[in-house]
Amino acid sequence: MRVEDAQWVAVLTLLVLQTSFLLPPLGYALTMTRAAATRRAALGSVMSALLPFILVQLTVTAAVMWWPGLTHGGRSTATDVAVPSDTEVTRRLREIAPPVDLLEIGPPKF
Numbered sequence: 001m002r003v004e005d006a007q008w009v010a011v012l013t014l015l016v017l018q019t020s021f022l023l024p025p026l027g028y029a030l031t032m033t034r035a036a037a038t039r040r041a042a043l044g045s046v047m048s049a050l051l052p053f054i055l056v057q058l059t060v061t062a063a064v065m066w067w068p069g070l071t072h073g074g075r076s077t078a079t080d081v082a083v084p085s086d087t088e089v090t091r092r093l094r095e096i097a098p099p100v101d102l103l104e105i106g107p108p109k110f
Contacts, residue, residue, distance in 0.1 A: 005071075011064060012064055
């Protein structure tokens with residue numbers, strides 16, 4: 001699958017991942033913060049302290065979704081780049097593909 005603007009997709013993916021690190025139930029940053037605290041803090045108090053950061057993160061994510069040009073930092077979008085044809089992509093993939101005999105690895109023959 002190809003996308004028109006891979007840089008936008010990459011930035012959007014990273015923003016969503018970063019947001020997921022802050023949100024329960026699987027929020028890694030949230031879990032590590034609670035584990036590193038000297039006193040045990042209730043999840044509600046930690047979430048209320050994180051709320052401004054989560055709101056900013058969600059605002060930036062929404063802004064990038066609605067205005068993809070933000071990911072280009074003042075440069076023009078990816079429309080200036082020549083897109084290779086399907087034939088050219090297939091040719092390049094065959095050049096870098098591993099040899100066929102490596103793909104046929106099986107159990108040892110005795």
